[in-house]
Amino acid sequence: MKAAVISVGSELVSGELTDTNAAWLSRELAGIGIPTLRHFCVGDDEEVLAETLTRAARAVELVVVTGGIGPTPDDITRRAAARAAGVELALDRGALAHIEELFASWGREMSENNRVQAFFPEGSEVIENPRGTAAGFRMPLARAQVIVMPGVPAEMKLMWAANVRPRLAQSVSGAVVTGSVDCFGRGESDITRELVDLMAPGRNPAVGDTAEDAIIRVRIRAAARNPAEGRRMVEADKAEIRRRLGDIVFGEDGQTLQGAVVEALTASGKTLAVAESCTGGLIAAAVTDVPGASACFLEGITAYSNEAKVRLLGVAPQLIERHGAVSEEVAAAMAEGVRARAGADFALSSTGIAGPSGGTPEKPVGTVYVAAASAETTVTRGLRLRGDRATVRDRSVKHALNLLRLGPLARK
Amino acid sequence: MKAAVISVGSELVSGELTDTNAAWLSRELAGIGIPTLRHFCVGDDEEVLAETLTRAARAVELVVVTGGIGPTPDDITRRAAARAAGVELALDRGALAHIEELFASWGREMSENNRVQAFFPEGSEVIENPRGTAAGFRMPLARAQVIVMPGVPAEMKLMWAANVRPRLAQSVSGAVVTGSVDCFGRGESDITRELVDLMAPGRNPAVGDTAEDAIIRVRIRAAARNPAEGRRMVEADKAEIRRRLGDIVFGEDGQTLQGAVVEALTASGKTLAVAESCTGGLIAAAVTDVPGASACFLEGITAYSNEAKVRLLGVAPQLIERHGAVSEEVAAAMAEGVRARAGADFALSSTGIAGPSGGTPEKPVGTVYVAAASAETTVTRGLRLRGDRATVRDRSVKHALNLLRLGPLARK
Numbered sequence: 001m002k003a004a005v006i007s008v009g010s011e012l013v014s015g016e017l018t019d020t021n022a023a024w025l026s027r028e029l030a031g032i033g034i035p036t037l038r039h040f041c042v043g044d045d046e047e048v049l050a051e052t053l054t055r056a057a058r059a060v061e062l063v064v065v066t067g068g069i070g071p072t073p074d075d076i077t078r079r080a081a082a083r084a085a086g087v088e089l090a091l092d093r094g095a096l097a098h099i100e101e102l103f104a105s106w107g108r109e110m111s112e113n114n115r116v117q118a119f120f121p122e123g124s125e126v127i128e129n130p131r132g133t134a135a136g137f138r139m140p141l142a143r144a145q146v147i148v149m150p151g152v153p154a155e156m157k158l159m160w161a162a163n164v165r166p167r168l169a170q171s172v173s174g175a176v177v178t179g180s181v182d183c184f185g186r187g188e189s190d191i192t193r194e195l196v197d198l199m200a201p202g203r204n205p206a207v208g209d210t211a212e213d214a215i216i217r218v219r220i221r222a223a224a225r226n227p228a229e230g231r232r233m234v235e236a237d238k239a240e241i242r243r244r245l246g247d248i249v250f251g252e253d254g255q256t257l258q259g260a261v262v263e264a265l266t267a268s269g270k271t272l273a274v275a276e277s278c279t280g281g282l283i284a285a286a287v288t289d290v291p292g293a294s295a296c297f298l299e300g301i302t303a304y305s306n307e308a309k310v311r312l313l314g315v316a317p318q319l320i321e322r323h324g325a326v327s328e329e330v331a332a333a334m335a336e337g338v339r340a341r342a343g344a345d346f347a348l349s350s351t352g353i354a355g356p357s358g359g360t361p362e363k364p365v366g367t368v369y370v371a372a373a374s375a376e377t378t379v380t381r382g383l384r385l386r387g388d389r390a391t392v393r394d395r396s397v398k399h400a401l402n403l404l405r406l407g408p409l410a411r412k
Numbered sequence: 413m414k415a416a417v418i419s420v421g422s423e424l425v426s427g428e429l430t431d432t433n434a435a436w437l438s439r440e441l442a443g444i445g446i447p448t449l450r451h452f453c454v455g456d457d458e459e460v461l462a463e464t465l466t467r468a469a470r471a472v473e474l475v476v477v478t479g480g481i482g483p484t485p486d487d488i489t490r491r492a493a494a495r496a497a498g499v500e501l502a503l504d505r506g507a508l509a510h511i512e513e514l515f516a517s518w519g520r521e522m523s524e525n526n527r528v529q530a531f532f533p534e535g536s537e538v539i540e541n542p543r544g545t546a547a548g549f550r551m552p553l554a555r556a557q558v559i560v561m562p563g564v565p566a567e568m569k570l571m572w573a574a575n576v577r578p579r580l581a582q583s584v585s586g587a588v589v590t591g592s593v594d595c596f597g598r599g600e601s602d603i604t605r606e607l608v609d610l611m612a613p614g615r616n617p618a619v620g621d622t623a624e625d626a627i628i629r630v631r632i633r634a635a636a637r638n639p640a641e642g643r644r645m646v647e648a649d650k651a652e653i654r655r656r657l658g659d660i661v662f663g664e665d666g667q668t669l670q671g672a673v674v675e676a677l678t679a680s681g682k683t684l685a686v687a688e689s690c691t692g693g694l695i696a697a698a699v700t701d702v703p704g705a706s707a708c709f710l711e712g713i714t715a716y717s718n719e720a721k722v723r724l725l726g727v728a729p730q731l732i733e734r735h736g737a738v739s740e741e742v743a744a745a746m747a748e749g750v751r752a753r754a755g756a757d758f759a760l761s762s763t764g765i766a767g768p769s770g771g772t773p774e775k776p777v778g779t780v781y782v783a784a785a786s787a788e789t790t791v792t793r794g795l796r797l798r799g800d801r802a803t804v805r806d807r808s809v810k811h812a813l814n815l816l817r818l819g820p821l822a823r824k
Binding site: 007009010011012013014015016017018019020022023024025026027028029030035036037038039040041042043044045048052055070071072073074108111113114131152154208210274276279280281282283284285287288289291292293294297298299300301302303304305308312342355356357389390393 | 419424425426427428429430431432434435436437438439440441442447448449450451452453454455457460464467590592599600601602604605608611612613618620621622623624625631633686688691692693694695696697699700701703704705706709710711712713714715716717720724754767768769798799801802803805
């Protein structure tokens with residue numbers, strides 16, 4: 001089975017929004033053994049979409065469409081699919097009841113517009129939307145199966161995981177088992193050089209990698225006769241990859257750095273406090289993003305001004321005067337200060353220049369110091385990061401978490 | 413003139429890389445008055461690309477292709493374009509000399525592979541690459557002009573700006589001007605109901621909307637004889653949309669809620685402090701995401717435990733005992749506490765149950781209180797949010813920022 005992905009939306013084809021659904025879905029499809037041959041992106045034009053659907057359905061066996069199933073007149077996917085199949089739209093009473101229930105639960109009146117979301121091409125099967133009013137549907141078209149989902153990425157991903165992926169995975173013969181080994185701290189080309197034999201084209205399991213925001217995930221996909229065999233193959237590759245890559249590996253199967261840190265803290269019953277300057281709350285936000293983080297996370301202080309660093313964290317004013325607020329010394333004092341005041345086992349801190357302004361020849365934009373403290377030791381790391389403000393802040397958070405993971409937390 | 417954009421690369425269609433060229437080019441094309449009707453993304457397959465080129469060239473007058481013009485065998489765009497046009501590839505001596513010069517200037521030997529980069533479809537015109545060895549080309553195909561550029565975004569953008577955009581802009585009459593009115597606080601269908609006449613199909617300017625993470629952007633696109641006329645048309649629609657939607661409008665042209673808040677604070681020389689529980693640093697992170705936020709943002713406290721709320725924010729322990737940590741009263745006390753201690757003009761706070769666990773029948777997951785305080789007043793808002801942990805936290809941040817925007821900050 002081969003797939004095509006169609007993204008619908010004038011805001012996509014005009015470039016106002018960059019489509020990320022097609023790439024995401026192609027990765028997911030690859031994960032269950034279905035290669036994608038083409039992406040199409042079209043505007044809110046019924047005729048163009050109907051024609052694109054017809055062509056795609058002649059070329060491949062699976063056509064996945066996202067977008068254009070909202071309640072407004074420019075949501076044309078339902079009509080375009082009906083037109084391509086030469087059928088009418090028909091009311092689905094179950095879908096209508098679901099929309100009515102949602103509005104009732106929100107205490108809001110349902111508008112007439114929303115009724116159109118309960119109409120689907122005749123012969124199609126409704127796919128429930130676990131979160132919103134936009135139900136999806138699947139229908140046959142030429143020799144293909146067409147699957148339509150919402151365009152909003154979060155809604156689409158929920159629907160995919162709950163109601164689309166499982167059935168598709170079953171329909172592919174044999175078992176495809178996937179996994180990943182998740183790394184931080186080295187470049188993609190360094191990592192792939194270590195794994196070049198595993199990444200050889202045609203090898204089974206297939207090994208590849210994706211890099212996103214400095215997290216490298218080495219992906220493993222095993223085609224096997226059954227799930228148990230597939231899992232054994234994936235586990236064997238994971239062990240080999242871990243052995244070769246060493247301590248840059250922080251987790252498996254899509255783990256996050258903060259997830260790895262919270263897991264290690266919780267497992268050992270230890271606590272964490274955070275003091276931030278340039279990351280402005282992002283380290284605390286990352287840690288508390290993990291469900292159950294309250295078991296280990298005590299408090300976070302975002303101290304932007306020097307005055308706040310002194311008053312809230314107990315940093316000595318002379319230290320700031322002597323070394324500057326962006327310095328290894330101040331990073332260490334911030335971590336030690338918040339650790340002592342919070343009574344935490346560990347603490348993390350950041351201070352730096354995220355840009356776009358504020359840089360000097362000596363300390364250019366991207367100069368960041370992070371520190372990790374325990375009762376026994378404080379380790380610091382100086383970074384020279386490239387990229388825009390968001391990138392500098394993101395990488396600072398990751399280096400801070402990684403410093404704790406490899407330093408005080410590893411030695412606990 | 414209307415355009416289609418084709419992105420070539422197996423790493424794109426497999427989802428390993430997300431294509432950003434198509435959206436970028438469509439924005440650029442819109443800027444010179446050329447609307448894009450379709451995007452296509454295909455792998456490194458000569459036959460599929462040749463067929464896609466042929467179809468695109470029948471549908472529109474301009475086909476812009478990126479990718480597949482490197483030196484390796486899987487770079488198939490030159491061959492595919494020749495195949496689509498029914499011509500052979502021919503050596504361009506000027507292009508060859510340019511490649512040889514580049515290698516000489518790098519002090520590296522030119523491989524035989526790189527010679528293929530000097531071959532182009534007969535009848536095409538070479539487009540110089542200001543930076544690399546991959547020259548582009550333009551050629552006629554059916555009723556269309558085809559323009560081929562490198563896939564690497566930085567190289568493509570240089571070539572576009574230097575050697576493609578200027579000539580295209582000259583050939584086009586008219587201009588397309590876009591803008592948006594950015595809203596928070598009401599549902600998408602509520603908003604579109606107010607604007608149904610403006611959103612009528614075929615109207616110029618075209619008005620549509622996109623919703624992402626509860627931010628609704630009403631998008632305006634005007635086709636005009638010249639940029640000045642287009643801007644006037646967009647401004648007139650913006651004014652009308654603002655008039656109808658009232659205070660749910662927080663900005664224009666892709667503004668963020670935190671951007672609007674920081675702008676208002678900075679303009680009036682006021683300062684902000686933040687006290688967070690369930691949002692765990694995300695309010696501070698959102699505010700400090702805005703470049704220049706240090707002018708108004710003093711400090712943020714993430715106080716997860718009751719003990720921290722008492723020690724760091726001065727919340728009275730009896731208040732927590734009487735009403736619970738997740739309560740309107742504690743939210744107000746947190747905001748007032750951090751405001752007083754930081755000496756800030758304004759303060760924001762959050763306390764709630766982000767889930768997935770921690771809910772009770774009385775206070776289910778999604779129960780959140782936010783507060784905004786000034787010297788004169790404290791306003792609070794109780795929320796019952798739906799969705800997963802990330803959604804509850806995200807919406808809490810937005811409601812907190814919006815409470816400040818519409819409450820104390822509006823009355824300043």
